Amino acid sequence: MGEIVLAAKITHVPSIWLSIQPGKHYGIRRPAEEALKEVGRRARERGADTFLVADSHWLNSIGFHLNGRERHHGSYTSHELPHFIHDLEYDYQGDAELAELVREEIVAGGQKARVHTYKDLGLEYATLVPMYFMNGDSSIRVLPIGCNMYSTIDENRRIGEALLRAVRRSDRKVAFLASGSLSHAFPPNAIAETMLDDVSSEINRTVDLAVLEMWKEGRFGEFLAMLPDYNARCAGEGAMADTAMLFGLLGWDGYTGKGELLCPYFGSTGTGQVVVDFPVPAFAE
Numbered sequence: 001m002g003e004i005v006l007a008a009k010i011t012h013v014p015s016i017w018l019s020i021q022p023g024k025h026y027g028i029r030r031p032a033e034e035a036l037k038e039v040g041r042r043a044r045e046r047g048a049d050t051f052l053v054a055d056s057h058w059l060n061s062i063g064f065h066l067n068g069r070e071r072h073h074g075s076y077t078s079h080e081l082p083h084f085i086h087d088l089e090y091d092y093q094g095d096a097e098l099a100e101l102v103r104e105e106i107v108a109g110g111q112k113a114r115v116h117t118y119k120d121l122g123l124e125y126a127t128l129v130p131m132y133f134m135n136g137d138s139s140i141r142v143l144p145i146g147c148n149m150y151s152t153i154d155e156n157r158r159i160g161e162a163l164l165r166a167v168r169r170s171d172r173k174v175a176f177l178a179s180g181s182l183s184h185a186f187p188p189n190a191i192a193e194t195m196l197d198d199v200s201s202e203i204n205r206t207v208d209l210a211v212l213e214m215w216k217e218g219r220f221g222e223f224l225a226m227l228p229d230y231n232a233r234c235a236g237e238g239a240m241a242d243t244a245m246l247f248g249l250l251g252w253d254g255y256t257g258k259g260e261l262l263c264p265y266f267g268s269t270g271t272g273q274v275v276v277d278f279p280v281p282a283f284a285e
């Protein structure tokens, strides 16, 4: 029986990519770089076969979608921020088999899902940036699931439950990555570049930090009760689908672990970012 060996909420901001390029931004995100590498190290140490990534930059508008290509291979330039991320070469093995199991379990749960293998369906940067740091030798398979930008927290809770059922039906050891922001309000254009290391508002920063305290202290019932409001009021990235999938997979408000921060909270062009590892419960038979 397959198992989840790691579950983490991770950052993927382009400034991490800038941080490893020569120039004035070199080194600005070193703690985040190290945290992503640490997640990769832990995944490898626990024998992960596949990174299952809830990618909040693969934004879907109808239903739920998996990139089930056997091999992800190409060169990526961001349409959103081409000056930040361009010419990123990648080559990872995919996981068509697990993609199909996930599709089956999502459908069994009464929701709509599709697996795609189109040759032009490339990876997005919420997968590519973390993979660069975590999977440098390309030894772990990569399976992205998109985030439906019009989905509800409850829908994504059920997707997370389906992901767990699918993994347990497989023979895979899976590291699940919720690749998305905390608060996600971008600043106005006139000041955006001055806020490279900042959060858009003190309200967002305060709420993000309160959320991190809840995660560290294991107050998940409290957090999940406010998650729909948090998403609405703090401009959740991709409907905070990644976060809801993560907790759906972990057992929702029955989860008894405590989050481990792997890097300090930081602002990046107005958004709130972090890397947190959530110990995986020993799921009952």
Ligand SMILES: [Fe+2]
Binding pocket: 012, 013, 056, 057, 126, 180, 181, 237
């Ligand atoms: Fe993002």
